Amino acid sequence: MYHDVTLAAASRADPRPASAVSHGVGLAGLAGLIGWIAVARAYGMDGPYAALMNLVACGVPMVLWSLLVDKVHRRVSTGIEWTNVAPWRETIDVSLVKLVGLWATWAGIALIYATGRFYWEGNFSFAMWCFGVAAPWLFIASVPYVIWLDRRLVEPRDGTWALGAWLTHTGTAAPEAIYNHLRSWGVKAFFLAFMLAIVPPGFAEFVRTPTFGIFADPVRLAQWLITFMFVIDVAFATVGYMLTMRPLDAHIRTANPYAAGWMAALMCYPPFLLMDAGGPLDYHPGTAEWTYWLQGHPVALAIVGAVLVVLTGIYAWATMAFGIRFSNLTHRGIMTHGPYAWSRHPAYLTKNLFWWISTIPLLSTGSMVDAARATLILGVVSGIYYWRARTEERHLGADPAYREYSDWIERNGPVPRFFRWIRGRPRVTA
Template identity: 70%
Template sequence: MLQESAILAASPADTRPASAVSHGVGLAGLAGLLAWLAIAHRLGADGPWAALVGVAACGVPMVLWSLLVDRVHGHASTGIDWASARPWRASIDISLVKLTGLWATWAGIALIYATGRFYWEGPFTFAMWSLERAAPLLVLLSIPYVLWLDRYLVEPRDGAWHAGAWLLGIAGADPEQIHAHLRAWAVKAVFLTFMLAIVPGGYGAFVRMGTGNLLADPVLLANWLITLMFVIDVAFATVGYILTLRPLDAHIRSANPFMAAWTAALICYPPFIMMDDGRPFDYRPGTADWTHWMQGQPTLLAITGAVLVLLTAIYAWATVAFGLRFSNLTHRGILTHGPYALSRHPAYLAKNLFWWISTIPMLSTGTLVDAARATILLGVVSGIYYWRARTEERHLRLDPAYREYDVWIERHGLVPRFLRWARRG
């Protein structure tokens, strides 16, 4: 969403601020993922391993595009100065302290996973299986990575160093830096496991879907396209949570420091989710989906299906636009292109419109009370997403680059302009 440097501090309000991510990186990832999905569909390549290959097919082209075409490793916002390498002896002490802080953080996350029974049930067992096998490799690779990168970092004493210094009793540990470090890793700990948990399910559902009668059945076509869009969204999001690396300029500049933002976000995801079946904001009892109410009306089915596909496409497009940088609750660079040239929160807007149109809570298979309850609860869910949007903006407005984008989008964005027109009407 944000970029901490180089974004037009003095550009006129009528000029769109530059985007932290190019169009090309997202298109490269999309092309790689679609190519794998075509192969997988033809071969019937189902299962968790095939799903992870899909994530790799999405991520590798984006990494290559970022390094070879966009040359992001040369951006000042990486905090890296490739022309000024320190001698090994000048940085190794810093690196060892940093590794101490990093490994202690990982150990704390592992303890939380091991303690939480939730993480060893249902689809999360695959996430734990994946992380168990990746952990030894990550520990080993972190040694050469940190030793190498610290030679080039403008300021190698980052949050991991401050955490390590505090643990080792070294003077100079800054509590604010430690808190920022822990918040950033908390984001990865919560959301990466969720993404890994849902990757196989959506991927498998798409690969197994038949395509023989798509053009003759608007409902089948709509569901096929919607499933595809969600596969794209999940793959890009998973890549984003994995590749938070400075040489890719995809690191976390800051994680949201406001408790309200964490509360609003976490109640939308397991294990804290409040909208799931049987939870307080479950609006689905007494409802039926759009196909139930429109059965026997082929034209209405086709139009509604097309609208739902469009909304899902906007939702997926908003994730693709991030390229390598998708993440909740973080500042990783301003996006001003694609759907973010139309709205500050295109994904939230599209997602909530999708729920209202696909559920139609005002209609009920039960009683008027069920309809009223479903409508009120879905309204609460939409209100939570509005709350999320506002808390995210509060974080991002700490950066002057976002404030500039905020002025521009309010003036030129399609959605803000429409809302102004509606209020005048």
Template identity: 55%
Template structure:
């Protein structure tokens, strides 16, 4: 196969993204504003003689409020500037709303399916012991508090939305129809519905549980302790960027709404994708302390090994911050659409111009540079080999995740297939990694373009 034949399948231009870069940046602006308010609340309270404690707002509910400050600007930008609610991909026709009487039966069936889904997720929370210990206790408190509100608000929301949906019989309706047994339902739609809600149920609880600690640490941080200290600079710089990642991602998991064109269009149907993703998160995580993929046995970290070389410490710290910035940028670029194991439109801007998987690449590079598993405090060659090999296996897990995600997206959207092909030909990192992959693949060597 010659180069011209390969190039025929590659679009001349990178496909447009389904979400503009400004959506995530609007959320970042809102988050930054709230973080500044919380850090300076003592001075603000003093200036306006406000009641209550005159101290930084570092409590867990301040962290939850940050989700609102992140999400509202993103919603406003999506509607007022990007006009996302007008896109055909929402499945909404605002120009021809139906009469309420014509959709009431559909809506009631859908509400039955939706409420039964929430009840099923709640039952799963009750059964799973890990949701009732540690940071998950706060997540359960939050979800218990908002559940009655969601129950009430779902009624006018579904009734309103069904009037303008082109096809109101979605997965929730099919599940409701299955439960009620009055109309024909599609099993594939029910399975797709439950896959999407399994993603939301699992990751929403996890994300809420990790919001408070990082938020509190940054709100109460004494910035003066960072000055002149490359290790502290890197530590808190990466903490800030991880906070940005978590907060923006939390908004994405919550606002899976059609009027924002942020709905889950499909959840990954492949078991391999779920296995690859879930082993990276508690309680199934394999990389945690004492786990089979724990690569920290008798390791120190970059600060220990480089402590006698201050210029290298500064350089290494800046490199770690840069890698974390790419990781956070990859989440911010999603705007309202971030979530694992789902297809919610095609993203082709931001760091996704450099690589199809910038978050995975930057995260794994960070782990290699921060942990330095090829050095062991025990001086044991066995520890060096073991830790290096296990971290290589961790990186292999993320390669596995990337491949299973691509398998899902390639089957879902021809524009993703165009983006996939364009990146393989034009993106420096993707193109380079593709050359390496083909060099080790018998089939890949057969597809190498002729010289």
């Protein structure tokens, strides 16, 4: 879940490999998000349209910062040459073939959505409504956008063109380019539907929660802040899936080509979610939340609540650090700042620590067997996230920039150094 561009040389003051995203992008998005939430709470706007507006408030400042301050559109990694615009007659044939590939991809995604019954039930129905409203506008806008962009691309014959060429028999199409194109759109189609489905309920829960007297109750305060952190996480992640665009240098370089990577990731999300209630990896039966075990102990409640808020805050920060580049199973630029200066996988680490601390599976409301079962199952869940991390490293390890970052974090990252100390291994110096 790291993404990347060609990294610049590290400065002497900061030996880390340069990050693909600046701190300012995430802060700009956070400022817009907080501003809109303040308005929404003040006026009681907690519906789905207000939730969508939260995405706009988060995304627009990030786009403006990226273009006006970071000038990401000028990076070589975009593949765009702004000063050498080809005449449209030279690229129109490529653009038309590319549009065939793009529209065929969208048609395939629409067929999958239409076939999957679960996409029209529960929260997913909202995502389908969003896609239904946006589809005709995207179809119309794709024509001038593709024609305009192809005139500026150094190499316009990308995976989309390759698919169109294969469908129309108008050129030699590299199979791997087509596969990467389909994997990339598969990631976007699967995860964007899920993210849009969970945007309204989380936003509504936070906006509706009354705050009167909340600072006197550590449990209510912790739960409210945790909800806020997830609102941040979901907003940034959703915007990231929406803005996979070359002019923003946020396009997908490659999508994970390994089946193990896809398997490890998909089993963590519906409809393949194995950890859901009643699922084979549901570790909750026989357990209770931290508030149950610590009731009557206000100091312990406050301490554990604060720890859980910090863990969720780091989790949200890990998503925010991507700016407009967040995405599972893809390579869109290497993150080396924020929590990624501590660990290769800060989101996975904090998420799993949250589950262990909030659930305390060793304690059971049932029997010792229930406690042992819950502990073992949660251990398996954590193992799946370790598996996910390893498959992501295998994918990104094909990029020298990621290998440079990985070597640096192994030497200097507090989390890898801590685990080496626990295992009694010597410090890595080179």
